[in-house]
Amino acid sequence: MLSGFSTKRTRDIEVGVGDDCAVARLGDTDLVLCADMLVEHIHFETSYFDPRDIGYKAVAVNLSDIAAMGANAVYLLCTLSGPKSYPLGEILTGIQDACDHYDISLVGGDISRSAEITASVSVIGTRETHTSLLRSKASPGDEIVLTGPTGLSAAGLRSLSQKRTRPMHPSLFELAHLRPLPLLKAGRAALSHGVKAGIDISDSLALDLHRVSDASDVGFELSHIPIVDGVSPEEALFGGEDYELLLFTKDGASLAALLDEILERAAATVIGVVTEDKDLRTLRGKPLPKKGFLH
Amino acid sequence: MLSGFSTKRTRDIEVGVGDDCAVARLGDTDLVLCADMLVEHIHFETSYFDPRDIGYKAVAVNLSDIAAMGANAVYLLCTLSGPKSYPLGEILTGIQDACDHYDISLVGGDISRSAEITASVSVIGTRETHTSLLRSKASPGDEIVLTGPTGLSAAGLRSLSQKRTRPMHPSLFELAHLRPLPLLKAGRAALSHGVKAGIDISDSLALDLHRVSDASDVGFELSHIPIVDGVSPEEALFGGEDYELLLFTKDGASLAALLDEILERAAATVIGVVTEDKDLRTLRGKPLPKKGFLH
Numbered sequence: 001m002l003s004g005f006s007t008k009r010t011r012d013i014e015v016g017v018g019d020d021c022a023v024a025r026l027g028d029t030d031l032v033l034c035a036d037m038l039v040e041h042i043h044f045e046t047s048y049f050d051p052r053d054i055g056y057k058a059v060a061v062n063l064s065d066i067a068a069m070g071a072n073a074v075y076l077l078c079t080l081s082g083p084k085s086y087p088l089g090e091i092l093t094g095i096q097d098a099c100d101h102y103d104i105s106l107v108g109g110d111i112s113r114s115a116e117i118t119a120s121v122s123v124i125g126t127r128e129t130h131t132s133l134l135r136s137k138a139s140p141g142d143e144i145v146l147t148g149p150t151g152l153s154a155a156g157l158r159s160l161s162q163k164r165t166r167p168m169h170p171s172l173f174e175l176a177h178l179r180p181l182p183l184l185k186a187g188r189a190a191l192s193h194g195v196k197a198g199i200d201i202s203d204s205l206a207l208d209l210h211r212v213s214d215a216s217d218v219g220f221e222l223s224h225i226p227i228v229d230g231v232s233p234e235e236a237l238f239g240g241e242d243y244e245l246l247l248f249t250k251d252g253a254s255l256a257a258l259l260d261e262i263l264e265r266a267a268a269t270v271i272g273v274v275t276e277d278k279d280l281r282t283l284r285g286k287p288l289p290k291k292g293f294l295h
Numbered sequence: 296m297l298s299g300f301s302t303k304r305t306r307d308i309e310v311g312v313g314d315d316c317a318v319a320r321l322g323d324t325d326l327v328l329c330a331d332m333l334v335e336h337i338h339f340e341t342s343y344f345d346p347r348d349i350g351y352k353a354v355a356v357n358l359s360d361i362a363a364m365g366a367n368a369v370y371l372l373c374t375l376s377g378p379k380s381y382p383l384g385e386i387l388t389g390i391q392d393a394c395d396h397y398d399i400s401l402v403g404g405d406i407s408r409s410a411e412i413t414a415s416v417s418v419i420g421t422r423e424t425h426t427s428l429l430r431s432k433a434s435p436g437d438e439i440v441l442t443g444p445t446g447l448s449a450a451g452l453r454s455l456s457q458k459r460t461r462p463m464h465p466s467l468f469e470l471a472h473l474r475p476l477p478l479l480k481a482g483r484a485a486l487s488h489g490v491k492a493g494i495d496i497s498d499s500l501a502l503d504l505h506r507v508s509d510a511s512d513v514g515f516e517l518s519h520i521p522i523v524d525g526v527s528p529e530e531a532l533f534g535g536e537d538y539e540l541l542l543f544t545k546d547g548a549s550l551a552a553l554l555d556e557i558l559e560r561a562a563a564t565v566i567g568v569v570t571e572d573k574d575l576r577t578l579r580g581k582p583l584p585k586k587g588f589l590h
Contacts, residue, residue, distance in 0.1 A: 002404045022402035024370055026421055027324035033402055035372035039409045075319055077330035079415040107317035109297045114334045115411055120374040122417035126321055
């Protein structure tokens, strides 16, 4: 996100800088727009990311932003840079793989040399209705639904960093880090279900929940968070890049059931409730720190 | 451009990778899309580019691609990266300056740390008619119109590289390099005038003319090229980043007159003619090398 910067809203710009995507009108079409980049040494190391993973993940993290708005992704642009010796064409293949998988079209971009590898992706999406999931629409009394357990990506990163090589058959944790799954269907289903507020967990469950609370001017009381074997509580709360969704709704149980049906898994769960007191931000009664995976 | 890659054209994608922009339909709207990046040490040095110039130029080079299609720019996304010590926020200010100047809206993006500075911009534009200026539409007998003299940017780069500092009052050559002018009005006027083929000169007059010839399966005979005082013939032919337009039309003189009126200058000129023989690619009877400013 472009921190410290805000877009002047106009009749045509419904959502500017500050949410997962911008929403802006062009002609008779609602555009949902986002851009995110991956940088070597900050977001990945080539010792354990192959070029196709880099391309795939650069698309996936952007699609997760589209998912967090409840929108559809349609077109994609990318700019890539790296040393002459590095196979940038294979990053492009990874981008194309992800585009094929999610049925979107890579329509243009640019390639340059650089010392460090970078992969920047922009997605042009649209929405079926004139509504979006927004960070600013959580209300007191909303239940907080988490689509699935967090910390897998952080645990995967821990494992990959130790191995310093890209495993031929990555573990589920390692895969969560190398090739995250953007939850496009879940985001759209939540929106159709009447959910108004949502965010994807890119920087950490804790930090992204604080972001929704800041944008909505509310607090939260978390009763528990799901922790899977092999993931530490620290990783589940403060690890980044999980790309699960946090959704806010009056009837959390029915949303969780719907999400599990759509995602064909038993993972969505109500983890807490939104409070009117914006200074009350707790997990089992203790203040939840605002920290996560920042670049 | 994403060399070696092509977009599968569909009913919705009229132009994919391979022209200055993509043209794709979303809902009832024609989108004109492009992305281009600037990288430190490849496209600029911080000794003679201040951060605002970097942001401004990153926008301008993209708008030039929109100009080369005869389209309008509307929304912009950017991703920036650089060392912690570098004022990336000032690059953003330069981007905002250019957006204000050309009346487009910066709606989103991402900022990351990195060792080298990068600025990647994507532009979402549209078109008034259902036509675009294309590289593939030059026809034998077309006159080749150049909107203005080339090589100024290369001469400016030569001067800036010698000074190794950002002058308080840059010369016109230096300004051509630091803050190029995208010719949006000229591109749209040419399209309205019935011109079918065009390109912007990003890599060199020679190289970009060869690109149109390759895409259109034609050749060319150049009679002369305009050279201004202080620019070498080498810079005029093979220097990059001028962002003048090459336009192809049966009546070059009337187009040149129109462009001069619109751009309020006396600069547009017919420099040659398109030939059927695609192997004939000459300047005053001598073969014109296919070389330019490649990154």
